[in-house]
Amino acid sequence: MIDIMPTSSKINKKAFKSSVPKTTASAESASTKAMETSEIPVESTGDEPSSQLSLEQTKKALAALINHIEKKAVEDAAVANANPGSKKRKLNLLSDDPSDPKESEKQALYLVIGSKKYLSDKPVMKPYRITVPHPIYNVDNTSICLITKDPQRLYKDILLVDENSLVKDKVARIVGISKLRTKFKTFEARRQLRDEYDLFLADDRVVPMMPELLGKTFISVKKMPVPISILSRTGASALDTAAKVATARAGKKRSSKMSAEEEIALEKDAVSSKRVNAEITRTLNSAMVFVPAGTSTTVKIGFSTFPVDGLAENIQAVVDGIISKNIVKGGWDGIRSLHLKTRDSISLPIYLTEKLT
Incomplete structure (x- = not known):
């Protein structure tokens, strides 16, 4: 099962109080007007428009999270410099380039999607890949x-x-x-x-x-x-056909009598760079949506080094994708909440439904 990142935090929640956006139950009418005047491209999803997500609300939450990350970095640097021999100081020295994905997981931003019903009866190992405008x-x-x-x-x-x-x-x-x-x-x-x-x-x-x-x-x-x-499509087909032929010759439905040498030769021809x-x-150009046996999942939508507008566009693309691909059953009616968070922050709401069932 894919674990969901906790919504609680070790940080002082008061640090967010002045910047956390106030969220109404759904803000559908106000957000519809905002999306109509926005230049952000909105993917068509049939009868259920993506305009129920408020662009203004999303940007406020993003700005609050990025502001928190920047303040936290300054605080951590101050603590590390005050304690030259500490482990935190050593880690800080290894993370001089916050724009490098290797060193910036603490700066990753996540969209937490809550649904009214189970997303799946059992965990799905293959994630949905939703193309985002900003890789x-x-x-x-x-x-x-x-x-x-x-x-x-x-x-x-x-x-x-x-x-x-x-x-x-x-x-x-x-x-x-x-x-x-x-x-x-x-x-x-x-x-x-x-x-x-x-x-x-x-x-x-x-x-x-x-x-x-x-x-x-x-x-x-x-x-x-x-x-x-x-595997190339033709190579995969050739492997499948050879396995079926070998199985038929062996007279058994679940065991292939193809030799290891034959299988490796076919595999070698099938692998395609x-x-x-x-x-x-x-x-690389997609956001990964893992589907657990539960009512929520978390999707990485970018890093705090991205422009706010770019992050907002990625969020919109992910929301449109989970609706168009029917990841959340019932489209917008099936979404209970949408929150934004970092790895160790509180969750900031950008959408809460008025209908709980």
């Missing part, structure tokens, strides 16, 4: 780790070693399932792997294994691998 990750400074089937060397040769590969400069590391089970078995090893890379991708055929192999170490910080297809490149591009 959350930059391909030039985003380190990517790809998790694949075994043998690991086969995928490294094709995607990282081959001079013609389109992703050899985009994927920093490839880890096979066997190595994930052995080398990264302990909590500390998993934590180090998690913190070493900005984004994790996984061959969609091994995704069901990820909760067991990565566990809460990854789930708690929203770093579960994003499933991607690493072009397909992986397309999947990476799509992922």
Whole structure:
């Protein structure tokens, strides 16, 4: 299950009091007028317009959060400088570039979506990818780790070693399932792997294994691998056909008699750096919406270093996406609340429904 970030905070809530926007139950009529005059592009979602989300309310909450982050950074720096030998001082020295995604998770902003009914009966491992106008990750400074089937060397040769590969400069590391089970078995090893890379991708055929192999170490910080297809469509079809033929010859429905050598040869022909490149591009330009077996989920919409207008556009795109893709059943009528927060702040409301059922 994808854990939802707590809405409580260790910080002093009084720091927000003067900047927290006042929220009505839904503010539908006022926000409709605001959206009609806004230059922010609104994706059409059929009969249910996205104008129920107030642009003004959203920007007020964003400004309050960014203001909090900036004040917190100044306070932390002052504390660190006053205690040169402290752990906080050492961490501060390692985080001199707040615009670098590797060092700025504390500056990430999240949209917390609350629904009236369960989003799903059980956790869905494959997240929805909703395209946002302002990419959350930059391909030039985003380190990517790809998790694949075994043998690991086969995928490294094709995607990282081959001079013609389109992703050899985009994927920093490839880890096979066997190595994930052995080398990264302990909590500390998993934590180090998690913190070493900005984004994790996984061959969609091994995704069901990820909760067991990565566990809460990854789930708690929203770093579960994003499933991607690493096979070309024709290659995937050829593999599927060969497996069915081998199964038919064996006379058994659930076991393939294809030799390991035959399977590796087919796999080698099927792996496509072009397909992986397309999947990476799509992922970098999307917000990930994981669907838990619960009534709320959290979506990263950007960092505090983004312009407020850009963050507001990303939020609008995510809200439009969860409605158009029917992630929240019933569209706007199914949304109970929308809040904005950082990793360690209180949640600021930008939409609360008037109808609780």
